[in-house]
Ligand SMILES: NC(=O)c1ccc[n+]([C@@H]2O[C@H](COP(=O)([O-])OP(=O)(O)OC[C@H]3O[C@@H](n4cnc5c(N)ncnc54)[C@H](O)[C@@H]3O)[C@@H](O)[C@H]2O)c1
């Protein structure tokens with residue numbers, strides 16, 4: 633390995649991401665150096681980069697990318713059990729490893745990570761959009777066992793996050809049920825496949841773009857509905873009415889919102905069934921009117937974050953078995969700033985994956 637490498641860095645709040653040369657990091661005690669083979673590009677990166685300076689949560693400059701796949705390139709002192717050359721995916725939510733949530737395998741809900749300053753790569757620590765990256769512990773690594781790195785990268789977040797959201801609603805995704813997917817982007821297009829592969833639910837997919845609706849239909853959505861929720865698109869609740877009609881008036885048992893805007897949250901409330909689940913995955917952040925007379929009776933609302941390590945292993949297994957396949961557009965590292973622009977403007981079909 634050379635002594636310098638290319639990395640996609642977010643230099644300062646409000647700036648564009650840039651490709652720069654930085655030193656190849658050395659693995660410290662307990663750490664693993666990966667040669668990155670694929671890095672997925674998530675819309676959360678854009679949400680993070682849109683945060684104004686006073687609320688910007690991470691030290692800068694920072695290398696972007698929290699969907700990481702690589703091969704083990706070097707081991708820090710004291711690291712055992714992970715051979716150099718092994719192809720691995722990185723489980724992104726890093727926790728303290730010892731709190732109650734971590735002990736349950738839910739490092740995504742570590743109660744001490746913030747206090748201890750533990751940050752996932754690309755979301756506080758230097759991330760995957762570089763030729764090499766550091767991983768803090770071998771427990772964050774999941775062997776690929778033959779899975780294509782470019783396929784595996786999106787699964788670490790765009791696959792894992794919907795999988796976790798869906799598992800939460802499994803008791804409601806029975807025969808005769810309906811699931812709505814709002815936003816058929818990186819996460820949503822995998823959500824449609826996961827729903828089809830692991831549940832008998834009827835799947836209705838919504839997006840604002842026709843090409844995303846075409847993709848949803850190709851991937852097995854039973855119905856596709858143009859989302860007209862956005863007021864600037866003349867939205868008057870037509871999409872929610874359409875979903876109610878498609879479900880014989882009942883509404884959807886499970887609504888997965890991969891946009892998370894105020895307008896889509898309202899759409900979710902308008903189309904959910906009595907005793908249904910609304911899961912807000914998109915991180916725009918919008919208050920949801922919940923209460924008597926505001927939501928149908930006994931609707932449960934959740935805003936989950938990422939998923940567990942065990943679930944990542946399950947998602948990778950599903951991909952190896954052919955049950956899910958990420959649609960990817962691949963790009964070189966130098967193209968990354970432009971690809972972020974394209975993602976920002978809704979011009980990526982499936983997931984963009986950077987191959988350094
Ligand atoms: N909670 C979590 O753990 C978690 C994890 C990853 C991503 N996210 C968030 O999930 C969201 C989706 O991420 P992504 O990478 O899939 O984004 P993406 O840009 O790939 O996909 C978003 C999709 O939503 C569609 N869309 C936009 N406005 C819409 C509207 N009003 N109605 C219907 N569809 C609309 C777009 O056309 C696009 O297809 C982002 O907010 C991201 O930050 C959350």
Ligand SMILES: [Zn+2]
Nearest residue numbers: 674676698789
């Ligand atoms: Zn993400």
